[in-house]
Amino acid sequence: MTATSQEATPAGAHAPQPVLQAVNIVKTYGNVVALDGVDLELYPGEVLAVIGDNGAGKSTLIKCLSGAESPSTGQILLDGHPVHFRTPLDARNHGIETVYQTLAVAPSLDIAGNLYLGREERRSGPLGSILRMLDGGGMRKHAKSQMTSLGIGTLQDMGQAVESLSGGQRQAVAVARAAAFSSKVIILDEPTAALGVKESAQVLKLIQSIRERGLPVILISHNMPQVFEVADRIHIQRLGRRAAVVSPKTISMSDAVAVMTGALKVVPGQEVEVDEQGTHAVDPSAQQH
Amino acid sequence: MSSTTAAPESNSGYDAAEEFLETRTPAQRVQTLLHNYPWLSPAIVLVISVIVFSLLNSRFATPNNLSLITQQVAVVGALAVGQTLIILTAGIDLSCGAIMVFSSMVMAKTAFDSGVPGPLAILLGLGVGALAGAANGLLVTKVRLPPFIVTLGTLNIFVALTLLYATGRTIRDAELATGLAWLGETFTIADVRITTGVVVMLIMYAVFAFVLKYTAWGRHVYAVGDDAEAARLAGIRVQRVLMSVYVTAGVLYALTGWILIGRVNAASPNSGIDANLDSITAVVIGGTSLFGGRGTIVGSLIGALIVGVFRNGLTLAGLDVYYQTLAVGILIIVAVSVDQWIRRARA
Numbered sequence: 001m002t003a004t005s006q007e008a009t010p011a012g013a014h015a016p017q018p019v020l021q022a023v024n025i026v027k028t029y030g031n032v033v034a035l036d037g038v039d040l041e042l043y044p045g046e047v048l049a050v051i052g053d054n055g056a057g058k059s060t061l062i063k064c065l066s067g068a069e070s071p072s073t074g075q076i077l078l079d080g081h082p083v084h085f086r087t088p089l090d091a092r093n094h095g096i097e098t099v100y101q102t103l104a105v106a107p108s109l110d111i112a113g114n115l116y117l118g119r120e121e122r123r124s125g126p127l128g129s130i131l132r133m134l135d136g137g138g139m140r141k142h143a144k145s146q147m148t149s150l151g152i153g154t155l156q157d158m159g160q161a162v163e164s165l166s167g168g169q170r171q172a173v174a175v176a177r178a179a180a181f182s183s184k185v186i187i188l189d190e191p192t193a194a195l196g197v198k199e200s201a202q203v204l205k206l207i208q209s210i211r212e213r214g215l216p217v218i219l220i221s222h223n224m225p226q227v228f229e230v231a232d233r234i235h236i237q238r239l240g241r242r243a244a245v246v247s248p249k250t251i252s253m254s255d256a257v258a259v260m261t262g263a264l265k266v267v268p269g270q271e272v273e274v275d276e277q278g279t280h281a282v283d284p285s286a287q288q289h
Numbered sequence: 290m291s292s293t294t295a296a297p298e299s300n301s302g303y304d305a306a307e308e309f310l311e312t313r314t315p316a317q318r319v320q321t322l323l324h325n326y327p328w329l330s331p332a333i334v335l336v337i338s339v340i341v342f343s344l345l346n347s348r349f350a351t352p353n354n355l356s357l358i359t360q361q362v363a364v365v366g367a368l369a370v371g372q373t374l375i376i377l378t379a380g381i382d383l384s385c386g387a388i389m390v391f392s393s394m395v396m397a398k399t400a401f402d403s404g405v406p407g408p409l410a411i412l413l414g415l416g417v418g419a420l421a422g423a424a425n426g427l428l429v430t431k432v433r434l435p436p437f438i439v440t441l442g443t444l445n446i447f448v449a450l451t452l453l454y455a456t457g458r459t460i461r462d463a464e465l466a467t468g469l470a471w472l473g474e475t476f477t478i479a480d481v482r483i484t485t486g487v488v489v490m491l492i493m494y495a496v497f498a499f500v501l502k503y504t505a506w507g508r509h510v511y512a513v514g515d516d517a518e519a520a521r522l523a524g525i526r527v528q529r530v531l532m533s534v535y536v537t538a539g540v541l542y543a544l545t546g547w548i549l550i551g552r553v554n555a556a557s558p559n560s561g562i563d564a565n566l567d568s569i570t571a572v573v574i575g576g577t578s579l580f581g582g583r584g585t586i587v588g589s590l591i592g593a594l595i596v597g598v599f600r601n602g603l604t605l606a607g608l609d610v611y612y613q614t615l616a617v618g619i620l621i622i623v624a625v626s627v628d629q630w631i632r633r634a635r636a
Contacts, residue, residue, distance in 0.1 A: 118524035
């Protein structure tokens with residue numbers, strides 16, 4: 001059918017400028033090389049999945065992009081401009097929001113309180129400026145419209161404590177928080193790892209509604225069916241490097257896993273043939289392992 | 290944009306709403322209610338105990354006796370304000386009483402020895418309280434020791450510093466500089482004599498009830514106690530919040546030291562010995578969870594009042610002081626059990 005090269009480009013014919021770009025990122029911890037010159041491009045409006053075996057460097061790569069770690073060398077470009085994140089707050093101030101697998105919400109605060117946690121809005125007038133009083137009603141109202149616009153209609157009461165929610169609903173709150181405040185990029189780090197099947201489906205639906213809003217998403221996941229369901233392109237990380245970028249439309253799940261584990265090698269510039277059935281017929285010279 | 294994202298639910302294959310339609314048993318409803326209003330169960334206990342003690346002894350509900358209870362509660366109640374802040378962050382402060390006494394000695398002795406004017410001596414005492422709180426805060430946030438260990442150590446340090454500084458001497462009555470005993474003065478409302486110290490305590494509660502409920506700092510205190518890692522990921526500077534809580538608590542303990550001087554009309558290195566644990570008792574009975582993140586400041590006031598009412602009522606009933614201690618012990622166990630029961634409902 002079609003051929004996919006190492007540089008799978010986004011849907012458009014001309015590759016636009018990436019929103020977020022990592023160039024030759026190296027991250028070492030003492031003698032351990034976690035990232036060995038990784039490139040990553042995230043284009044406007046796409047869902048880019050990052051997959052890779054344990055120890056392939058996906059977490060470290062994501063930590064560099066979200067500001068939790070600083071790369072040893074290499075550059076991160078946001079809209080083409082170099083940026084340096086020292087803390088997650090730096091990245092967030094640049095419009096990059098991250099959702100973690102650990103359900104990072106404060107259980108006893110309510111939904112609106114969690115949505116605005118760390119960036120509460122004060123009342124206007126002297127109540128806000130002198131008494132520093134928060135605008136609880138306004139935050140609840142905005143939280144509600146945010147949830148509705150993401151299609152999370154089941155959460156009606158923004159004054160409900162988050163601990164009374166299911167795991168999927170808590171993660172929905174965390175994703176909604178990211179979507180509400182992100183202006184550039186949303187990074188989802190294994191958002192469904194702690195969730196059941198039904199709850200995962202809820203979160204995947206959320207990812208799709210974020211894409212419909214035009215915000216690009218980086219999704220880190222172990223779950224191949226989920227990746228193939230929502231991703232536009234798949235960045236395969238292997239041994240601290242980017243092994244390939246593939247399109248889920250033109251590569252089978254087993255081939256993606258083969259690239260991930262090193263069973264199938266993609267040589268830069270060389271094309272991987274994928275036939276009609278989706279089974280691969282690869283140039284023998286490319287199969288080295 | 291919102292019109293396009295209002296996705297039809299029909300083809301999604303599951304009904305997300307069904308999780309909300311689950312029926313709740315009456316016990317679960319009670320759990321939810323107590324969970325949403327942590328001060329509710331102690332408030333019920335307080336009302337019932339007041340009614341029971343009034344029926345048992347006609348002298349209980351007299352203006353004089355009620356006045357006495359408020360005065361007996363003032364010191365522990367005021368101390369419990371700072372203690373509540375720290376327990377809400379999942380910490381605990383065993384040194385609160387020691388900081389209070391140390392600050393009160395500084396207030397009285399700087400005025401007595403060096404002739405520092407009363408108001409300035411009080412400010413000095415508040416400053417010492419802030420420094421003591423900062424010492425606890427630095428050990429918790431920078432050295433990363435558990436608050437229990439930190440305050441167990443500083444408890445002994447502050448007690449020793451107080452004794453060394455006071456050289457065993459009590460400064461009483463006429464020796465106190467002007468203003469120091471002001472919080473012991475009384476005025477009368479509807480036949481009930483109220484001390485200014487009680488009023489200051491109530492103001493402390495009012496201020497921090499507001500701050501915890503309506504300011505960003507208050508929410509961050511809850512969030513840090515709830516799940517410090519989640520709070521950090523949400524962009525809250527956890528160590529800074531903890532530090533501010535310990536310093537604020539130190540100032541509040543010193544303010545309580547001023548109330549203490551008024552209450553006993555003296556500054557003694559040996560006063561308020563039981564106050565450390567009594568403040569924790571008040572907070573716990575008041576429905577604040579020792580695991581952090583849940584509770585209210587008003588609950589601690591109710592908790593302090595419950596202990597005061599029990600001690601007073603049992604004394605009037607002619608029971609030995611040991612029974613009072615026994616009753617308080619049982620109250621603590623019951624309060625923590627209720628807290629655990631409420632928490633289990635959520636897991």
